[in-house]
Amino acid sequence: MKKKFLDDNFLLNNETAVRLYHDYSKDMPIIDYHCHLSPQEIYENKRFKNLTEAWLYGDHYKWRAMRANGVEEKYVTGGDGASDYDRFLAYAKTVPMTIGNPLYHWSHLELQRFFGVYDIINEKNAPAIWEKVNAQLSGEGFAARDLIKKSNVKVIGTTDDPTDSLEYHIKIKELPDFDVRVLPSFRPDKGLEINRATFLPWIAKLGEVVGKPIANYDDLLAALESRVRFFHSVGGNVSDHALDYVAYAETTKEEAAAIFAKALQGGGVTLEEEKKYKTYTLTFLGKLYAELGWAMQFHINAHRNNNSRMFGKLGPDTGFDSINDSDLAYPLVRLLDALDKEDALPKTILYSLNPKDNYVIGSLMGSFQGGGIPGKIQLGSAWWFNDTKDGMIEQMKALANLGLLSRFIGMLTDSRSFLSYTRHEYFRRILCNLIGEWVENGEVADDIEQLGQIVQGISYNNAKEYFGY
Incomplete structure (x- = not known):
């Protein structure tokens, strides 16, 4: 079954x-x-302005996968006018390609456990995921110390x-x-x-x-x-x-x-x-x-x-x-x-x-x-x-x-x-x-x-x- x-x-x-x-x-x-x-x-209980900051800033595991998927560097590490949404979208397009890689599991688990978002991560669902997670990050209970305690x-x-x-x-x-x-x-x-x-x-x-x-x-x-x-x-x-x-x-x-x-x-x-x-x-x-x-x-x-x-x-x-x-x-x-x-x-x-x-x-x-x-x-x-x-x-x-x-x-x-x-x-x-x-x-x-x-x-x-x- x-x-x-x-x-x-x-x-x-x-x-x-x-x-x-x-x-x-x-x-x-x-x-x-x-x-x-x-x-x-x-200590400062960092708040995250959006999902990209919480998810992609500094995460070289995800960066390597994006490069392997043909994503331009500006959407990987930022710069050259790449917006945080563009960077998130580039990763959302990459996730379906990561089957067999732990990133496929980790990325879904992170959305589910912290934000209650069960959408399958892909280009089609990316706008909805972006809105759902950002709405929570802008509210109370999702700063750094909150995530640790959760x-x-x-x-x-x-x-x-x-x-x-x-x-x-x-x-x-x-x-x-x-x-x-x-x-x-x-x-x-x-x-x-x-x-x-x-x-x-x-x-x-x-x-x-x-x-x-x-x-x-x-x-x-x-x-x-x-x-x-x-x-x-x-x-x-x-x-x-x-x-x-x-x-x-x-x-x-x-x-x-x-x-x-x-x-x-x-x-x-x-x-x-x-x-x-x-x-x-x-x-x-x-x-x-x-x-x-x-x-x-x-x-x-x-x-x-x-x-x-x-x-x-x-x-x-x-x-x-x-x-x-x-x-x-x-x-x-x-x-x-x-x-x-x-x-x-x-x-x-x-x-x-x-x-x-x-x-x-x-x-x-x-x-x-x-x-x-x-x-x-x-x-x-x-x-x-x-x-x-x-x-x-x-x-x-x-x-x-x-x-x-x-x-x-x-x-x-x-x-x-x-x-x-x-x-x-x-x-x-x-x-x-x-x-x-x-x-x-x-x-x-x-x-x-x-x-x-x-x-x-x-x-x-x-x-x-x-x-x-």
């Missing part, structure tokens, strides 16, 4: 899955422990540079009618990427923030520690590192200091020197995270800013990145082991953008579990190009095969959009269906209460315990 599109049992293809989702997972709160939402927009979000982990003042995180705490915790995550990528043009300006800015020029490597380490402790005082207990490749090279503090001094003087740093600098700096930070009880995130194997012409026009994070295929096992094992040898390996979440790495990570992390912490080392949620139906299933199967799916800390949005929380629903449905299939096939005991507890753990409780929220 043909199922109705996006019905109540969407993606739930067996009786056990239906029960697990509706009775156990559906109404669990959300901990979105890694995203790119703006704390300022949350989604039953309890904790948001933003992504923040060490030089950030965190003023909006502090102000959000003081809001009388908003009990969602918005916590900073420490992301010091600009201080690790010693060969990028952003390095020296960032070092100068860091010196300004800590009130002392960074004249040598000791100054840098002291400044980084100062900022970690500041983030901690504001409630942060998570770091994040974009490791497009994992660097590891045996080194000493003296070597790292000499390399830093060379860079500070504008001298060129070789790849081997870069690896040594990154290794010492990252292990220094890892020890500090462990001391403070933080979780450390590694986002690995992205290949960024591939199109130099478009990078020059639009800058980073505009849809011109892809999957990297750098070697992972040896440097990652050595890096984790360097911390573990000093009993200073923090809780660590390992994401790779390359799905070939699921089994590499899933197996090596078993070498570093322990300390009485359930799931201390995590195979991170299917990320970016992998947060598709198939990508989520493969990530969970790899984790189940090699470790404990039941201790997985679950989904995150990794998004800049306040409408992305439907991705948690999408994930939960896929999770419940996967476990339901195992039950229906006789591979897992039909103990609905036990399985319900596992599902609730992966949906919310495991992250709550892992991060101490």
Whole structure:
């Protein structure tokens, strides 16, 4: 029998899955422990002038699909007189072409869950959708904080540079009618990427923030520690590192200091020197995270800013990145082991953008579990190009095969959009269906209460315990 599109049992293809989702997972709160939402927009309770602003501004997932559908760039990222309605119409024309892509599901779910609009997205329905959604956005109850509360979000982990003042995180705490915790995550990528043009300006800015020029490597380490402790005082207990490749090279503090001094003087740093600098700096930070009880995130194997012409026009994070295929096992094992040898390996979440790495990570992390912490080392949620139906299933199967799916800390949005929380629903449905299939096939005991507890753990409780929220 043909199922109705996006019905109540969407993606739930067996009786056990239906029960697990509706009775156990559906109404669990959300901990979105890694995203790119703006704390300022949350504090100021940003209102959206129309659906395009809420839906398309900054969403490079949608931008990539529009480009692939032949949409001119002015209707993708704006400019050259393209109106917001024209941009929305271009996306509405693109959505029917996205069958098989999660955008096809996400876009419909976003309209349904937030605005009660069940129209199929296409060129014919676009004018009606535009009017229905904009009418709601112009009224009360659809500003940024309203959308967060509608989604039953309890904790948001933003992504923040060490030089950030965190003023909006502090102000959000003081809001009388908003009990969602918005916590900073420490992301010091600009201080690790010693060969990028952003390095020296960032070092100068860091010196300004800590009130002392960074004249040598000791100054840098002291400044980084100062900022970690500041983030901690504001409630942060998570770091994040974009490791497009994992660097590891045996080194000493003296070597790292000499390399830093060379860079500070504008001298060129070789790849081997870069690896040594990154290794010492990252292990220094890892020890500090462990001391403070933080979780450390590694986002690995992205290949960024591939199109130099478009990078020059639009800058980073505009849809011109892809999957990297750098070697992972040896440097990652050595890096984790360097911390573990000093009993200073923090809780660590390992994401790779390359799905070939699921089994590499899933197996090596078993070498570093322990300390009485359930799931201390995590195979991170299917990320970016992998947060598709198939990508989520493969990530969970790899984790189940090699470790404990039941201790997985679950989904995150990794998004800049306040409408992305439907991705948690999408994930939960896929999770419940996967476990339901195992039950229906006789591979897992039909103990609905036990399985319900596992599902609730992966949906919310495991992250709550892992991060101490």
